Amino acid sequence: xxxxxxxxxxxxxxxxxxxxxxxxxxYVAHRKLHHPGEPVMTYVEFxxxxxxARYAVEKGRFKGCC
Amino acid sequence: xxxxSKLIWAAVVVLGAMAFGVVALTRGEPINAAWLVIAxxxxxxxxxxxYGLFIANKVLGVDTTxxxxxxxxxxxxxxxxxxxxxxxxxxxxxxxxxGPLVGPVLAAQMGYLPGTLWILAGVVFAGAxxxxxxxFISTRRDGRSLGxxxxxxxxxxxGTIAGIGVLLICVIILGVLALVVVNALKGSPWGTFTxxxxxxxxxxxxxxxxxxxxxRIAEMSIIGCVLLLGALIYGRxxxxxPDLAAYFxxxxxxxxxxxxxxxxxxxxLPVWLVLAPRDYLSTFLxxxxxxxxxxxxxxxxxxxxxxxxxxxxxxxxPVWPGTLFPFLFITIACGAVSGWxxxxxxxxxxxxxxxxxxxxxxxxxGMLMESFVAIMALIGASVIHxxxxxxxxxxxxxxxxxxxxxxxxVSSWGFTVTPDMLTEIARDVGETSILSRTGGAPTxxxxxxxxxxxxxxxxxxxxxxxxFAILFEALFILxxxxxxxRVCRFMIQDLxxxxxxxxxxxxxxxxxxxxxxxACVLWGYLLYAGVxxxxxxxxxxxxxxxxxNQMLAAIALTxxxxxxxxxxxxxxxxxxxxxxxxxxxxxxxxxxxxxFHPDPAIGFVSHALKFGSAVAANxxxxxxxxxxxxxxxxxxxxxxxxxAGLSVAIVLAMVIFAVITIRRALATPSxxxxxxxxxxxxxxxxxx
Numbered sequence: 001x002x003x004x005x006x007x008x009x010x011x012x013x014x015x016x017x018x019x020x021x022x023x024x025x026x027y028v029a030h031r032k033l034h035h036p037g038e039p040v041m042t043y044v045e046f047x048x049x050x051x052x053a054r055y056a057v058e059k060g061r062f063k064g065c066c
Numbered sequence: 067x068x069x070x071s072k073l074i075w076a077a078v079v080v081l082g083a084m085a086f087g088v089v090a091l092t093r094g095e096p097i098n099a100a101w102l103v104i105a106x107x108x109x110x111x112x113x114x115x116x117y118g119l120f121i122a123n124k125v126l127g128v129d130t131t132x133x134x135x136x137x138x139x140x141x142x143x144x145x146x147x148x149x150x151x152x153x154x155x156x157x158x159x160x161x162x163x164x165g166p167l168v169g170p171v172l173a174a175q176m177g178y179l180p181g182t183l184w185i186l187a188g189v190v191f192a193g194a195x196x197x198x199x200x201x202f203i204s205t206r207r208d209g210r211s212l213g214x215x216x217x218x219x220x221x222x223x224x225g226t227i228a229g230i231g232v233l234l235i236c237v238i239i240l241g242v243l244a245l246v247v248v249n250a251l252k253g254s255p256w257g258t259f260t261x262x263x264x265x266x267x268x269x270x271x272x273x274x275x276x277x278x279x280x281x282r283i284a285e286m287s288i289i290g291c292v293l294l295l296g297a298l299i300y301g302r303x304x305x306x307x308p309d310l311a312a313y314f315x316x317x318x319x320x321x322x323x324x325x326x327x328x329x330x331x332x333x334x335l336p337v338w339l340v341l342a343p344r345d346y347l348s349t350f351l352x353x354x355x356x357x358x359x360x361x362x363x364x365x366x367x368x369x370x371x372x373x374x375x376x377x378x379x380x381x382x383x384p385v386w387p388g389t390l391f392p393f394l395f396i397t398i399a400c401g402a403v404s405g406w407x408x409x410x411x412x413x414x415x416x417x418x419x420x421x422x423x424x425x426x427x428x429x430x431x432g433m434l435m436e437s438f439v440a441i442m443a444l445i446g447a448s449v450i451h452x453x454x455x456x457x458x459x460x461x462x463x464x465x466x467x468x469x470x471x472x473x474x475x476v477s478s479w480g481f482t483v484t485p486d487m488l489t490e491i492a493r494d495v496g497e498t499s500i501l502s503r504t505g506g507a508p509t510x511x512x513x514x515x516x517x518x519x520x521x522x523x524x525x526x527x528x529x530x531x532x533x534f535a536i537l538f539e540a541l542f543i544l545x546x547x548x549x550x551x552r553v554c555r556f557m558i559q560d561l562x563x564x565x566x567x568x569x570x571x572x573x574x575x576x577x578x579x580x581x582x583x584x585a586c587v588l589w590g591y592l593l594y595a596g597v598x599x600x601x602x603x604x605x606x607x608x609x610x611x612x613x614x615n616q617m618l619a620a621i622a623l624t625x626x627x628x629x630x631x632x633x634x635x636x637x638x639x640x641x642x643x644x645x646x647x648x649x650x651x652x653x654x655x656x657x658x659x660x661x662f663h664p665d666p667a668i669g670f671v672s673h674a675l676k677f678g679s680a681v682a683a684n685x686x687x688x689x690x691x692x693x694x695x696x697x698x699x700x701x702x703x704x705x706x707x708x709x710a711g712l713s714v715a716i717v718l719a720m721v722i723f724a725v726i727t728i729r730r731a732l733a734t735p736s737x738x739x740x741x742x743x744x745x746x747x748x749x750x751x752x753x754x
Contacts, residue, residue: 014155016283017148018353019346022418027142034140047281048338050143054345055337055549057556057572 020054021047075115082108089182096369099445102178103363106186106441110434113190118430121195125630125638126202128422133743135208136418145209148418150427156418157432159349160410161197162356164243164543165400165615166436168506170444171513172608173397174455175385177375178448180394185444188395188402189437192645196619197407198429199626199642204412205419206741212412216625218740219632224723228621231716233557235405235614237585238709240550241592242611243543244329245603246505248321248593250536255314256305256496257533258321261540262314263297264344265328271343283346290347298533302496318597325547326590333551333582334575341548348542355538359442359514366520372448372455377480384460384479385504386608387667392655395648396612401440403649405618407433446513447506453483454491454500458509461602462502463689472501496529504604511535554585595702600689610706613656617713620649624724631731632739650717657714661707670710674703 013023024043031040041049067075085105088097122128136147148156173181204210210218213232217225251258267290275286304310316324332340381389386397400406411429419425447455456476457465465472469485476483492500495515500508515531523530556572559581563570569577596603623646630639663669666676677700680687690696731738 010149010151011155012284013149014152015350017152017156018159018349019283019342020414021281021283022143022146022148026146030140030142030146044280051338051342053143055341055552057552 021050075112078108078111082112090179090374093374096371098367098369099363099449100367102182102370102441102445106182106438109186109190110438113194114426114430114434117190118194118198118426121198121641122202122423122426122430125635125641126199126425127635128202128425129744130421130423132422134205134419134421135416135743136420138743139208139417144414145417147420150420150424153415153418153420153424154428154432157410157415157428158435159353160414161400161404161407161432162352162436162439163400163406163546164246164507164539165404165406166440167443167510167539168246169398169612170401170440171447171506171509172385172459172604173394174372174444174447175376175383175459176379176390176394177373178370178444179374180379180390181398181444182441184394184398185402185437185440188398189433192619192623192649193401193403193407193437194430194433195641195645196403196623196626197411197433198425199629200408200622201411201416201419201429202422202425203626203629205416205422205425206739206743208742209414209417210412212408212622212625215412215629216621219625220628220720220723220727224720227716227719227723229557231614231618231621231713232409233554233561234709234712234716235611235618236550236554236557237588238592238607238611238614240329240547240554240589241596242604242607244322244325244547244589244593245596245607246507247540247543248318248325248597249503249505249602249604250507250511250540251316252318252321253315253499254305254497254536255311256301256529257536257540258314258316259304260294260297260301260533260537261544264294264347264537264541264544265340267293267297268340268344268347271346272339275343276338286343287346287350290343291350294347294351294537298530298537301533302529305496319594322590322594322597325544326586326593328544329547329551329590330582330586332548333555333585334578341545344541344545344548348538348545351538352542355514355535356439356442358518359446360438362514362517362521363442363445366517368445368449368517368520370445370448371450372452376452381668384456384464386605387665388609388656388659392652392659393609393612395652396609396616396656398440399612399615399619401437401443403616403619403645405615405620405622407436408618408622443510446510446517448513449516450491450509450513451481451483451487453477453481454487454512455509456481457483457488458500458503458512459506459604460502461504461600461605463600463602465502467501469499469501494525494528495532497532502602504602506604507536507539511539551582551585551589554588555581558584595698595705598698599702600695600699606702606706609656609660610709613653613660613710614713616649616653617657617717620646620653620717621720623649624720628724628727628731629739631728632737634731634737636732650721653717654714657710657717660710661714670703670707674700674707677703 024046027046028040082105085101088101089105136145139145170181207215213225213229216228251261271286271290279285304314379390453476457472465475469488473483473485473488495512511532514535515528518531519525519528559569559572571577596607599606623642626642627639627646630642659668661671664672666673677687677696681696686696690699
């Protein structure tokens with residue numbers, strides 16, 4: 001049962017990452033550990049930031065075609 | 067290795083060799099697709115275990131104790147240590163696209179065998195090696211991009227040239243992929259209706275994910291999928307109701323103009339409104355459709371009706387011109403080796419790798435998976451009757467406009483087919499005609515429909531499956547058109563900005579509108595020229611696209627070779643040097659033949675000269691109808707010749723720069739790469 005749960009967790013995270021949204025809990029844990037006291041984005045802010053970042057074209061950032 | 071694993075690997079090798087023997091040696095009778103699948107999977111397993119890991123451990127010397135950028139620069143956003151299975155999914159979704167689905171279908175004109183051999187050999191020795199090596203060197207450089215790495219390892223001039231190459235391939239890829247969509251949708255109200263519906267559906271999803279339930283990706287994707295399914299089913303009613311169908315029945319040129327307009331507007335809208343939700347739909351649909359096709363092939367196990375080799379290996383084929391060498395090797399790009407992947411492997415993936423030890427799994431393994439998609443596409447094209455295949459993939463200029471004419475011409479090539487077969491298959495998939503639907507996507511859709519309807523729904527659902535396949539291909543091509551227009555716009559702004567600094571400001575709305583318009587004019591011209599090309603644009607433009615895509619792969623593998631020399635690992639440099647050489651030979655030969663070949667069917671210049679002398683004599687040559695059409699054909703010939711010539715020049719320039727850098731590296735006794743991290747960084751020394 002736990003194995004199925006772990007695999008499902010991977011699938012969900014892979015699905016999100018496929019569209020450019022990494023794991024939010026990991027982000028929060030990172031901020032708390034390395035930047036204590038600094039502001040942490042809410043999930044909605046985090047989602048919007050990642051959405052813009054995925055399609056923001058800058059030097060050296062390209063989205064694949066095939 | 068333990069005795070047990072030795073035995074298992076021996077069994078895999080024997081099974082693979084047997085299956086491969088069946089694929090390669092059977093002549094005259096149809097073979098089952100299962101043999102192809104078994105041969106491919108065994109080859110993938112063996113090559114990963116014995117070649118992929120050899121390259122990772124011995125050639126590149128991955129260091130599992132070395133900190134990756136995901137840890138060193140961890141910010142929880144771009145740089146995040148990510149589970150390897152999760153990252154594998156991300157990487158695969160990013161590299162898989164239209165390429166591996168279209169190329170193998172077009173290559174099937176020579177039979178299934180040449181394409182299969184190139185896909186398998188190409189991925190093992192070139193494609194997967196390239197993806198993994200670029201991923202490795204980018205991981206050791208904080209996830210820098212390909213262009214950046216070329217600049218720092220080979221030199222600024224080489225970097226600029228590679229940048230021009232990327233802009234070139236971007237414009238050509240957008241033109242060609244949009245052409246694939248136009249050819250699939252022209253005169254098809256069902257397909258056009260469903261694809262048009264994706265626009266309002268994306269907007270509904272976008273608004274939902276922005277304002278109603280912000281950030282709920284799964285919810286918005288499910289809403290989108292359900293609406294899409296509704297549009298797909300209602301599409302049949304639209305196509306069967308003449309009053310409704312008239313609104314969605316467009317000619318090729320009209321559709322081309324619509325797509326160009328769409329590309330312009332979509333690329334200036336905010337990303338959350340159309341681009342992002344469409345991207346979610348196309349990504350999940352792509353993964354789902356690929357999985358479904360794999361299951362379908364395994365359950366149905368269809369016979370391949372296409373012969374192993376057709377007479378068109380001599381270069382007289384109707385789908386694309388040219389002989390097996392070099393043109394097969396540029397026709398199948400993605401699936402065997404694709405330069406685009408070098409951009410992905412030096413993009414987001416290296417920033418998320420947990421450990422260098424996972425580079426082989428993600429880089430080499432991800433590409434093997436992509437290659438398997440290409441094998442499935444080849445199966446999809448080979449399970450339909452060869453007569454139908456050639457009727458779908460030859461231009462109207464060759465086979466005429468009616469089923470009777472087409473059947474007669476295709477039968478005269480030795481692929482006996484009756485007009486009834488052609489009209490029946492069109493009726494089965496819910497279209498009025500399937501003749502001259504060049505571009506690969508419709509052929510694959512017919513193949514997928516016949517496989518999937520074999521275990522889900524039978525003939526009654528064939529129309530749904532066909533339009534589902536068209537929809538999923540069109541969906542991610544249009545996402546590419548949108549995202550690619552933005553990339554082109556940025557590159558144009560960067561380039562023009564050198565002369566006009568104010569133009570570089572990408573936050574300016576005016577600049578974006580002008581930049582997008584310029585980008586759309588560039589690829590839109592190619593698209594329009596392709597749609598109105600009397601020979602069918604794919605015939606003219608696919609080789610051009612293939613040559614530029616392989617040019618990028620040649621550049622990436624050249625960079626890998628240079629880095630191996632600079633790392634003082636020249637003993638192993640053959641690993642990337644051999645595929646780099648092969649790609650340089652293929653692209654230069656193909657490019658030069660496209661420019662200078664005396665046969666007007668292959669060489670652009672000789673074609674232009676032939677039409678030019680006809681104009682001088684006041685003659686109109688078929689398939690042009692007026693003198694102004696004639697001069698447009700001539701102009702396009704010279705344009706295409708210039709593009710082909712440019713890609714050859716870029717490859718040759720890169721080779722010269724690489725040779726100079728390698729000689730310098732050989733003359734220096736120490737490692738001269740520009741890696742970041744490693745022992746110096748760990749000891750507190752200066753980076754970079």
